[in-house]
């Protein structure tokens with residue numbers, strides 16, 4: 519009673535988690551309200567994440583590949599970059615995707631309410647629109663999909679020459695010298711784009727390696743291929759000071775390794791801070807609904823994505839790592855189905871990770887590093903792309919495909935690929951793990967020749983000790 523809007527299902531946040539949850543809820547017959555503070559659907563992923571970054575990476579890959587053609591006897595003119603047009607292309611990609619989502623919401627009669635949502639009670643949410651007007655939504659059930667936000671470094675001042683990933687994707691300028699703070703996937707993807715567009719780039723990372731979470735052998739191939747792309751990659755180095763001066767952004771460093779001298783302070787035209795993301799759990803008045811939020815801002819959930827309040831679910835970046843769109847979407851389906859009373863559980867064995875850099879680095883399941891740490895005995899099947907006819911024909915044979923098997927059962931437990939299109943292929947390894955495939959299953963599956971994907975079958979055969987005569 520007294521609410522402006524009543525519904526069976528309230529979904530808070532319209533990122534990949536939220537829109538998927540709303541669509542599935544509506545498809546299951548629930549009268550669904552989707553609350554989103556931004557004017558467009560799609561959340562971080564579509565508006566300022568996965569999709570715009572891939573639009574720019576695609577253009578960068580084409581520029582890089584045409585540059586390589588001179589060695590094969592084909593010379594193109596030096597690329598001329600119209601940054602306004604490039605930005606417009608990226609925006610057009612976003613618009614096409616977000617408009618598509620709006621259409622899908624409409625056709626399902628999902629009621630999209632624009633504004634910032636805050637819980638008032640376990641069954642009420644207040645939505646404040648941009649003009650300050652307020653509406654109350656009364657709901658039977660809810661799915662929280664409010665996502666995450668960038669982490670800022672406390673000592674970094676406000677300055678247009680200092681950006682986060684969202685600012686970097688706005689593509690306002692191509693700087694002469696750029697620093698990327700953070701050697702994770704997001705930082706390295708943006709570093710790839712800006713270096714191709716002409717920036718000289720340093721990368722600084724506190725840990726002892728880039729792309730934490732991936733096996734070092736994969737990262738090593740990426741790093742060797744990119745030796746000339748970047749000026750300096752400073753590992754085990756802490757950024758300790760950032761000063762906005764008229765002549766540039768002055769950044770100072772400290773070595774995180776004992777007894778090692780810190781690099782000299784440097785001046786940059788643009789600094790990208792890409793040191794991680796933190797969940798939005800503390801920004802939605804979850805306590806008013808009785809929903810527990812942990813000290814890091816994550817909302818704990820069970821395997822049905824249910825919070826401590828039985829009729830309220832949570833999904834996506836706000837419930838924990840890995841903060842990836844494909845995880846959010848699968849959790850969304852589980853939550854909507856569980857809310858409807860179905861026996862759905864999130865029981866994915868593995869969730870793949872991909873760095874869409876050049877080359878791409880993709881991995882799934884157990885890594886060699888993890889296995890070592892846990893004392894699990896693995897065996898590996900490796901196929902170097904130098905033996906792949908397709909990779910050689912493409913002029914890109916620096917990569918390899920690696921499969922990891924349980925030493926006893928020979929079932930596949932993990933895998934990694936470094937090379938062009940690695941991200942498009944890692945799903946097959948994920949499927950093999952989910953299906954409990956062993957090395958023979960994979961090796962005897964006939965892959966089309968000549969493809970990069972064939973390297974997965976060959977890695978399994980290499981493990982089985984079977985010689986293949988199809989390079």
Ligand code: FAD
Nearest residue numbers: 531533535555561562563567568635665834835841842843
């Ligand atoms: P989000 O996408 O964060 O959506 C949450 C939504 O909730 C937002 O739209 C927000 O405005 C809204 N919201 C929050 N609070 C409120 C409130 N109180 N009221 C109303 N609305 C609210 N992942 C991949 O899998 N692949 C990639 O290639 C990839 N690339 C990325 C590149 C970049 C630069 C970044 C930053 C991220 C990338 N990610 C990628 C991560 C991916 O974007 C997230 O994992 C994904 O968006 C999480 O989805 P979500 O639904 O949990 O939350």
